[in-house]
Amino acid sequence: MSEKTKKRAKGAVMGAFIGDALALGPHWYYDLEKFREDYGEWVDDYTAPKKGRYHEGLKAGDLSQSGYILKMLLESIMENKGYEEKDFCRRIDNGLFPQLDGTPVSGPGNYTSQSIRDAYRNRVVNNLQWGEFEGHADTTEAIERTLGITAYYAGNLKEACRNVYSNTILTQSDELVVSMSVAFNAVLWELINGHPLDEQISGKLMQEVKNNSLPFHAVTGDDLTPTKKGVPEPSRLGRFASPDALLTPSFIARAAGDPGVSIEPAWKVSLVYGMPCAIYHILPSVYYLAARFKDDFESAVLHAVNSGGQNMARAMLTGALVGAQVGIDGIPARFIEGLTEKEILLKLTEQLFG
Template sequence: MRAVSAMKGAFVADAASMGLHWIYDANKIKELTGQHKDAAFFEPPSCPFYSYKSGQFSPYGAECMGVLRGLASLEPFDAQAFSEDYAKFLKSYSGRLNHASKELISNIEQGKKFPACGADDAQANSLVKVPVAVARFLGEDNWPARVEEVIRAHQNNDVAVMYGVASAHILHRILTTGVNPREAIGWAAEDGSPLADEARMKLRDAVKYASSHDATEAASHWGSSCRLPGAFLVSVHVMLNAKTYEDAIRTNIMASGDQCSRGCFIGACMAAANGGESIPPSWVVKVDDFDDVANLTDKLMKCGKK
């Protein structure tokens, strides 16, 4: 099933990108990889902001795992219950917590309810939630509203929602029609698409830019950090020019910056379009918690189907 491939593609991409995560100097990445070292699952992991062993998920991948665990266990879905469950998961996480996660935990402990418990945070964490949230509500008429609730549970911010939902529409288009990412992006940029006007205009700008620039230039132009809309637009750029899942993930890593949030979205779209077999088996075996991902994605796909 495409939705399962999308989720697995997101998690593998995150783990593959973790070794060079948050290095903002593309030349430094070129220097580290040299002529012989693979950017994917780079050894030794060299992120300047945390020290994880190769095969682990980045903090973004860990967030995605929290979404997967929560959405696979809450039946029926309830936004307040999900907010509380997600805060509990994040509080138990022993790795690096970002601002949005710390704020959610604090707000829940203060008794704030959904959506006020969500952090006022406009970063690319919203893209990370998309593969699992779209899969969970696939086939439901009100799926965009449910995806928004999943985002607001953590990030109660209109910009995060706008670009998270825009990403969700692109992935949903791939899952439901079988088009490739380039075609889904083209559809999303058209007049009358369900994207918010601002997101649609930015998407059109990204499509134009992608025709004559490489991914490293795009990261410099749109911004390589976690901020939106930059992370969304760089992701789009990579998918417009990539031929395969593997090519897309490596290109995204070499572009520098916040490759992991982008990688979750890119990996989901590329795997959804090209199938689970497009994810290199040699990468899958390097992911520490892939068995958990496989089991939980199967469980999630049974939710809402009774």
């Protein structure tokens, strides 16, 4: 990895931790008037959750359970010098599950997501083995941890996506959700390797499909041109039926740069694409903010935080994409300083990326 690539990988990981912690206080406000009443017109720093809200009892700068699991995955990668699924699963079994009770309000971060609750029930209550059960959550929970895999394997897209896929299906089985999770990580990989989030990025990703580095199906010709009559289906038949998840980022990046497309202020992107938790609401808004504010980490993550609804996933993933574009040096120091586990997280990223 070059020094610039290392800095972008560090930026992606630290950006994710920062986005996660920034949204901890005002997480899951679907009533925007109540959001503003509790936190003012603009949240611009770490805040503690209010009494009776999600994550009650944590303090400003703490990580949610998503951040906790990402850190756990990175620690596993660091100690094994690569992603070892058995080790990661062992850490979940021995380090996370004993802190849970199967209910939503439990465990690190004082809230456990649906996919992890499902995994807990299958492993602890039903005594099933990893790989013997399915998870039907339609959320970004797998992306929130697998982005660490992509950062580590920044030198090998095929290996990154192979491990992202394998880790994702531990907890989420819906093929559309899995394909969108892999696609996000492919976008992140491109950004860590220096490509901006612009309207050309999907073309680069489709070239990787042709190179058999991405497990997507592709039928159309270059630039989505029609296939010709009598021409057989191409041999690059990937795991996923459609490459559409790879095409979305370019369309949204084009919209973000088009003066005829206006979302003002930018936090209202959540009203355009939807405030709920499902992956098909979250990823378009993340791509939009990361493309619009590609050089401005603070604006990107704060618009994500102030957007309401599932703003934690939105901020975490936006932080990863913009952190990858600006690098660790482009993240305002106050956001790093405000993290409760600043020293631990900085040491971890240094050990991983040098």
